[in-house]
Amino acid sequence: MFAPGAVVRVKDAWPEAAGPAQIRTPYYVRGAVGEVVRHLGDFPNPEDLAFGRPAERRPLYHVRLRKAVLWAEPLADDEVLVEIFGHWLEPGKSPEPGE
Amino acid sequence: MNILETDGERLLTAVRSLLEQKGIVSPLEVRERIEATDKASPGQGARMIARAWTDPAYRALMLNDGTKAAEAMEIPMRGMPPLGVLENTAEVHNLVVCTLCSCYPRAVLGYPPFWYKSAAFRARAIRDPRELLASEWKTIVPDNVKLRVVDSTADYRWMVLPMRPAGTEGWDAARLAGIVREGDMIGVTLPVI
Numbered sequence: 001m002f003a004p005g006a007v008v009r010v011k012d013a014w015p016e017a018a019g020p021a022q023i024r025t026p027y028y029v030r031g032a033v034g035e036v037v038r039h040l041g042d043f044p045n046p047e048d049l050a051f052g053r054p055a056e057r058r059p060l061y062h063v064r065l066r067k068a069v070l071w072a073e074p075l076a077d078d079e080v081l082v083e084i085f086g087h088w089l090e091p092g093k094s095p096e097p098g099e
Numbered sequence: 100m101n102i103l104e105t106d107g108e109r110l111l112t113a114v115r116s117l118l119e120q121k122g123i124v125s126p127l128e129v130r131e132r133i134e135a136t137d138k139a140s141p142g143q144g145a146r147m148i149a150r151a152w153t154d155p156a157y158r159a160l161m162l163n164d165g166t167k168a169a170e171a172m173e174i175p176m177r178g179m180p181p182l183g184v185l186e187n188t189a190e191v192h193n194l195v196v197c198t199l200c201s202c203y204p205r206a207v208l209g210y211p212p213f214w215y216k217s218a219a220f221r222a223r224a225i226r227d228p229r230e231l232l233a234s235e236w237k238t239i240v241p242d243n244v245k246l247r248v249v250d251s252t253a254d255y256r257w258m259v260l261p262m263r264p265a266g267t268e269g270w271d272a273a274r275l276a277g278i279v280r281e282g283d284m285i286g287v288t289l290p291v292i
Contacts, residue, residue, distance in 0.1 A: 024253045026198050028225065041181065043254040060253055067248075071226065078246045080225065081185075083253035 002061060006036040009092035010084060022050030025088045033092040034065035059086040135175040140209040141281035143174050144258060149275035152263040162186055169207050179206040185249060186260045192240045193259045194286035196224035197251040204256040208281055224248060236287050259286045266292050
């Protein structure tokens with residue numbers, strides 16, 4: 001479980017390259033470092049649900065990503081708030097100031 | 100052609116009776132869901148927003164648990180995805196999009212506007228939201244206000260609580276509800292009087 005404020009990295013994984021997949025992690029956040037806002041609850045894993053397989057309940061988090069982490073942005077404080085399942089997150093490292 | 104005897108209608112009847120025979124859903128549950136879907140419209144969300152503007156305890160409930168806040172207004176939420184509400188302030192403006200498909204807080208806003216599902220809206224909302232809001236809706240988010248794009252990617256649905264516009268002092272909730280549009284509740288527009 002990740003606590004609010006935890007620095008996390010969205011896994012840079014591409015399971016769809018290996019075969020049919022239903023994934024709720026958008027391309028643009030993969031590999032990006034952000035921060036957990038809160039745990040939203042536990043929900044059946046959509047990656048199994050979509051194929052009629054038994055779907056384990058997995059923690060879902062609201063994760064904040066600074067827009068400047070994703071794209072060159074003139075307004076660095078703008079952000080994206082996105083729902084990401086726990087199995088897509090790993091502990092991350094805050095970027096150095098000015099990085 | 101008799102539209103009550105089309106292949107689609109026969110298929111629907113067959114599926115509904117199978118769902119009933121297999122005990123998956125009851126006819127009552129199907130009727131309840133059809134009624135809830137028909138009743139859902141931006142007017143429901145507007146009633147919630149207007150009450151939040153006039154009732155601080157309700158506002159707190161709404162920001163903590165949107166589903167309970169909807170149920171408190173007798174909006175049916177059973178079987179619907181959980182609802183979250185994000186507040187616009189002088190520091191932050193929220194814009195809701197679903198970049199993966201078309202997730203939308205239907206229980207409280209009804210069917211999404213046609214453009215909400217378009218690839219153009221979804222791509223521009225995440226990549227260049229300030230330009231999108233300014234060019235399509237003349238909604239200018241000042242540079243000193245943080246723009247937060249809420250990408251609705253999974254099991255929650257998100258609605259925006261806009262700021263109450265100036266000039267509405269003394270208005271009651273019914274009058275306030277009349278100025279809240281669907282775009283205000285996903286952050287593409289701001290309420291105006």
